[in-house]
Amino acid sequence: MSPPTFLSFLNATGTLPILTYCAASILMTVTNKYVLSGYEFNMNFFLLGVQSTVCIVLLKVFKFMNLVSYREFDLALSRKWFPIAVLLVAMIYTGSKSLQYLSIPVYTIFKNLTIILIAYGEVLWFGGSVSRLTMASFLLMVFSSIIAALSDSSNASIKATSIKFDFGYLWMAFNCVSSAAFVLTMRKHIKSTNFKDFDTVYYNNLLSIPLLIIMSLMMENWSRENFERNLPEDVRNTLVIAILFSGISAFGISYTSAWCVRVTSSTTYSMVGALNKLPVAASGMIFFGDPITIGNVSGIFIGKI
Template identity: 25%
Template sequence: MNLVRLSPGLIFCLFFVVSHFTNKYVLSVLKFTFPTIFLGWQTSTGALLLYVTGKFGWVEINGFTRSAALLWLPGSIFFLGNIYAGSKALAILPIPFFFVIQNLSELVFFLIVRLTQREPSSWMKILSQTLMLMSAVTLIMHNLQFGPNGYIWVSIHLFCFGSYRVFQRSSKSNHLSDLEQQLINYMISTFLLVSAAHPTGDVFGALEFPFLMSYKFHSGCFASGLLGFLLLLASVKMKSGQTPLQCAIWVLMAKIMASGLSVFVFITELSPLTVYCILTNHAGEALSIYSDKIQR
C-alpha cells in the first residue's frame, strides 16, 4: 500500500534524474551546443506527443480558445527563456552547481510575491532564502574556472523560472490545466525556436557537427524528447495525488539524487568548500519547505 502511494513520486524522481543526465550528455559530453535545434526538437516532440495522446484520450486535454492561448503568451515566453538559458548553463556547469544556483529561483519567486502581493514572511523563510543565496554566491566565487557564461546563463534561467512560477500562480488563464499550459508552451516555443534557427546560424553549425551521424547522438536526442514528455506526465500525475508540500519534497529529493549520482557519471571536481555549499543550499531548500508547512 505504501509503495503504491510512493510510486508517483519515485517515478517522477527516476524521470527527473534520467532526463537531466540525458540532456547533460548531449549538451556537455557530445557538446551539441545548438540550442534552437536541440530545444526545437524537444518542444516539437512534446507538442506532438501531447496532441496525439490527447486525441486518443490517454491524457486529458479539453482544448482552449485562442484568447486563452494569447493570455498565456507571457508564460510561454518565460518558459522559453527558462529552457533556453537552462540548456546553455547545463552545457557548462556540473549538475550539482546547476541546481544550487537554480534554487535561487525560489528567492526570485519569494521577492516578487512579497513585493507585488504583500504576503508576510516568517523568520524561518527569510533564513532559508539567505542560506540558499549565501551558499550559491560562495560556490560561484570559489569556482570561477567555468567563466562568466555559465553563471550568466543560469542566472537568466533562474529569473525566468521564478517569473514563470509567479505568472502561473497569478495568471487569469488559470482555468487551463497543467497539460494545456504546457501544450501552449511547446507550440509557441517550437515556432520561435524554428524561426530563430537560421538567423542564429545553428542550422549550419548542426550540419557540421561531428557526431551528426553517430547513433549515440541520435539516441541521446530521441531520449531527451521522450524523457521530457514522460517527466511532464509524471509531474502532473504526482501533483494530482499529493499536496504541494509533498510535491516540493519529492522535487528536493530528485535534485539531491541527481546531484549525488552525477558525480559518478560525469567528471565533477568537488572541493570540501564546494560540497559544503551544495549541502547548505539543499538544507536551505528543505528549511523553506518546512517553513511553508508551518505557515499552512
C-alpha cells in the same frame, strides 16, 4: 488500503506529483548535460524544438488512445498563454546554456536561488509572508552558492577557461529570473483559465515550437558541416536516441511541473526542485567526471539543510 485509494491519498497530499516531478527533473538534467556538453553540441534551440515536438506527438498519441484529454487549439487562449510560452523558452534555453558551461553540482546549487525569487513573488502576487525560518533557509542557500563559486574559481581547469566560466554564471542569473517569472506567471494563468495539467502541457509546448524554430534559424548554424560537428558519425545514433529521450523527459517534466504547481504552490514546487538537486549533483560527479571537492560537497550539503 487499496492501491487506488493509496494513490488518491498521495495525490491529495501532493506527494505523488512531487515524486514524479523529481524523477522527471533528474532525467531531464542528466540527459541535457550529456547531449550539450559531451560532444560540443551548439544547437540548443534545435534541441529544445525537438523536445517540444516530441511532447506534442506524445500528447496526440495518448489522446488518440483515449489515455488523456486536453483543450484543442483556441486562438483567444493562445494569445493569453503566449507570454508563458515565451518565458518557458527563456527558462529552458538559459538553463541549457548554463549546463553547457557549468558543472552539474554548481548549476544545481545556484538553481536554489530561484526559490527566493519565487517566494517573494508569491508574497507580492498571491499574498502571504516569509517567516524567519524560511529566511534562514534562504541565507543558507545563498551561502552554499558562494561556497560553490569559490570552490570552482579555485579549480585550475576553470581558470584556464575563465570566459566560459563567466558566461556560465551570466546564463545562470538569467535562468533564475526567467524560471521564477515562468512559474509565477503560469500559476496565475492556470487559476484564471482553469487549465488542467494536460492543457498546460499542450499549450506550453505547442506555442513554444514556432518560437524555437525561429530562434534556431536566426541564431544557429544550419550548415551541413555544423550538423556533422554536432552529430559526429561515430556517435550519431547514440546522440539521436539521447535527444529523443530528452524529449520524453521534457514531456514528463512539463506535465509534472503543471501538476505540482496546481496541487501545491509555486514556493513548494521550487523547494522540491531544490531538494532533488542532491541526486542530480551526485550524478554529475558520478557520470560526467565533475570534480568532487570540499567546496562542492559542502555547498550541496548546506543548501539542503
